[in-house]
Amino acid sequence: MLHKKSSSFCSSAVENYLIDKMNEIKIFSPATVANVACGFDVLGFCLDSVGDEMVIRKIEQKGIFISHIEGFDLPYKAALNVAGVSALAMYEAIDVDFGFEIEIYKNIKPGSGIGSSAASAVGSVFGMNELIGRPFNKTQLTEFAIKGEALASKCEHADNLAPALFGGFTLVKSVAPLKILNIPSPEDLYATIIHPQIEIKTSESRAILPSNIPLSQAIEQWANLGSLVHGLHTNDYELISDSLNDVVIEPYRSQLIPEFNAVKEAALTAGALGVGISGSGPSIFSLSKGQSTADNIKVAMQNVYSKTDIDFDIHVSKINTEGVKILK
Template sequence: MNEIKIFSPATVANVACGFDVLGFCLDNVGDDMVIRKVDKKGIKITHIEGFDLPYEAEKNVAGVSALAMYDAINVDFGFEIEIYKNIKPGSGIGSSAASAVGSVFGMNELLGRPFNKTELTQFAIKGEALASKCEHADNLAPAMFGGFTLVKGIKPLQILEIPSPEDLYATIIHPQIEIKTSESRAVLPQDVSLSDAITQWSNVGSLIHALHTSDYDLIKDSLHDVIIEPHRSKLIPHYNEVKQIMLEAGALGACISGSGPSIFSLCKGEEIANNVAQALKKAYSLITDIEFDIHVSKINTKGVKIC
């Protein structure tokens, strides 16, 4: 096998209470990539569609993670990468993570799987760091492993796979605005009150328990963020109204996806997830003239895959 086609999924990081550690994987939103083994040594990006991104491997997220992996192997051939990008960079649903994960996953398949998924994520972190200027894995982990993940640590990288209840769906709205990474970082508090921190870790603990026990009521009770949301939500126009629409349409909970501007909700069952999408479609253009996309997706328990 010299060529492989990959689907690399979009992801939601933070999941309300789990800032910097939790994430989950989407099913039908993601990038397609082709990875090809070629005689010429090195990593070459040969095609990019969808968005305007650099072709130089050293400047491209998929390229940088591929190079990190390529440096760790000793082969007399190279790889070409084609990227068919569906996830808009800066949307807050793991666009760079999808690119970073797709290239190393595909190369690993063509090499006969010398690396496990944690090792692959380690390479992908290098690509993600190009986009976000720091090493983190809260989008990479769910894109690579699927389902819900908890990044227990970066050094050494430790990723926990948390079970996903069968009937859990996400509805996501992506308002087509740009939030500068520097701005979304700048609003984060340096310190938080002990009392808020306790509330947050109580919610993280109960969310993990709820996912293990498929307790949808408890998922609902746990999807709260008292630390980050109050600050970052101010950067997203009409955030509170959108959240309210999602909750009133039956979502279990809603919060900022990653650092925004996308807003995710989790729902019990496809019907409610579609109701949330319908309610958003109806209401959002009455509130504002910002362009938007809406995604409805089952939780993807497989992650990146050959297609």
């Protein structure tokens, strides 16, 4: 943990806060797409049309309390709730004579593969940090949020947390030490994401992956990732498209997602730059240039799943370069 309790900390940032008037904050914590085809375990990007809302309130009673949850059935006990665990991690690192109450208005379905737990983990610590005068930077907030994410995913990773906090495209170079890079991206980049409402157990999506991979595949994957980073820097849509290939993970995990290949083909035919599994699935994302193409891809994806008996949600979103933000 980077930040320990210290009286100097208390006397500066937090006491500054005490003369501040802000006691309550409402925030939007966005959904995110992790892995992004060739960037397994390191790359992610942030959505702006899907996300949770949370209210964080300063209260007299010391501690972290979840007072309201809407949308999905999740634990109220802070130590058992992703947003609560990250909040507790941050709370332990500060020294204040008050507590925080958290209301969660959850729109991102847990298990959908678009960073539901990351949005919860990020929202509470972002909101608390705003209420106490921003003593922590975004990398430090990610450190706290990792603790919450670990409750949901059973391991400490940041590939959804980083884009939720930083916005845009992020590359998590390493987790220990935590090093997050903000990769620029073209203005006109849109995502279309379909969430087929099936359950894939995290244990199954992990177990299906090989522990060793051919060196030749690894080379192809890192050539693609290096090229994607270059393409994002240079606004080269053609290169972004050429690079959005996952030769390592997709052949395994796509087997767990009904109609994956049909959705991929339909989206590419409709103009997608690339298509892949969002996180560990079951959501499937595409990237495209411009909103009208993204809307066409939505129709193409819908057409595939409409022929099945699987319910689905579908979202079109510009890349959100801001990340988690204050609503009021």
